[in-house]
Amino acid sequence: MKSGIGAFGRVVSPRALCALLLIAAGPACMASAGAAAEKEIGAVVQREYRDAVARPDGAAQLRAIRYRDKVFALDTVATGATGATSLQFLDATRIDVGPGAEVRLDDFVYDPSSTEGAGEMSFAVGAFRYVGGHMTTEENVRLKTPTATMVIRGTELVIFVWPDGRTEVNVISGAVEISACGGAGGSQMAMTGMQVTVSPDCATQRAPVRSLPPGFAALNLPVEDEAGIEEGDDGPGDRGGDGRDRGSTGRGGSGKGGAGGAGGGTQNGGASHI
Incomplete structure (x- = not known):
C-alpha cells in the first residue's frame, strides 16, 4: 500500500x-x-496426539491439532476411528472428544474480569464429555446436535450422538435444559443422575444415567443391535472412576479410550476426517 x-x-x-x-x-x-x-477460543490440552484434526470455516485443508495447539471460532474438529482429543476453552470449560467424532466450535467468548460469557458448539456425531469452567453465565452456552439443543446450568455431561441424529444426554453433575428438535418436541430440565434421549422423530425418553467407564473409555459411541438395544448396556449404575475429574489434563494419555479400550463397542466412523 x-x-x-x-x-x-x-x-x-x-x-x-x-x-x-x-x-x-x-x-x-x-x-x-x-x-x-481468526478468533482464538481455546487450545488442545491432551498431551498425546491421537489422530485429531481441525478445519477452519470454508477451508478445504485440514490441520493436525496437537498439545497446546490453538483452536478458533468456526473450526470443525474431527477424530479418526481410534482418535481422541481434549479441548479447553477461555474459561477452562473442557470438551473431551471420542473416536470417530465431529464437532463445530461455533463461538466462545469470556470476560475474565466479570466471569461472564457465552458459547455455542454443534456436535454432529460421536461421543463427548462436557465439563463447565469458570463462566458465571453458563446459561448462555448452547450445545447443539441434529435433534437437541442444550442450555447449560453448571454442568458435567456425557453426550452421545448417533449418525441418524439420535442424541443421548447423561447428566453427571449440575443440570441442563434440553429442547428436542428446536423446541418442536418440547423441552425439559434434566438434573444430576438423569439421562434424556431424543430420537430422530423428536420423541424424548428419560432414564437414569447410564453406567460409564472411566476416562476416554466412556467416549466410545454405544453400538445398537438390530432390536435397537445397545450392546453391553447393563443399565443404570456406577458411572466409573474419574467422571468427576474436572481438573486433570490429558486424560486420554493412558490409551484407555482407543478402539479396543475399556469402553468396548465399535466406533461409528462417522467423522472420517470431515
Missing part, C-alpha cells in the same frame, strides 16, 4: 492511514475488520 498525504501535506504511513480510517468509520468498520481475523 502506498503512503497517503494527510492534513497539512504530511506523509502518512500505511499503518497510520488504516488506523485513521478505522477511527473515522467508527465501531462498525472496526468490527468488520476484526471479523476477518
Whole structure:
C-alpha cells in the first residue's frame, strides 16, 4: 500500500492511514475488520496426539491439532476411528472428544474480569464429555446436535450422538435444559443422575444415567443391535472412576479410550476426517 498525504501535506504511513480510517468509520468498520481475523477460543490440552484434526470455516485443508495447539471460532474438529482429543476453552470449560467424532466450535467468548460469557458448539456425531469452567453465565452456552439443543446450568455431561441424529444426554453433575428438535418436541430440565434421549422423530425418553467407564473409555459411541438395544448396556449404575475429574489434563494419555479400550463397542466412523 502506498503512503497517503494527510492534513497539512504530511506523509502518512500505511499503518497510520488504516488506523485513521478505522477511527473515522467508527465501531462498525472496526468490527468488520476484526471479523476477518481468526478468533482464538481455546487450545488442545491432551498431551498425546491421537489422530485429531481441525478445519477452519470454508477451508478445504485440514490441520493436525496437537498439545497446546490453538483452536478458533468456526473450526470443525474431527477424530479418526481410534482418535481422541481434549479441548479447553477461555474459561477452562473442557470438551473431551471420542473416536470417530465431529464437532463445530461455533463461538466462545469470556470476560475474565466479570466471569461472564457465552458459547455455542454443534456436535454432529460421536461421543463427548462436557465439563463447565469458570463462566458465571453458563446459561448462555448452547450445545447443539441434529435433534437437541442444550442450555447449560453448571454442568458435567456425557453426550452421545448417533449418525441418524439420535442424541443421548447423561447428566453427571449440575443440570441442563434440553429442547428436542428446536423446541418442536418440547423441552425439559434434566438434573444430576438423569439421562434424556431424543430420537430422530423428536420423541424424548428419560432414564437414569447410564453406567460409564472411566476416562476416554466412556467416549466410545454405544453400538445398537438390530432390536435397537445397545450392546453391553447393563443399565443404570456406577458411572466409573474419574467422571468427576474436572481438573486433570490429558486424560486420554493412558490409551484407555482407543478402539479396543475399556469402553468396548465399535466406533461409528462417522467423522472420517470431515
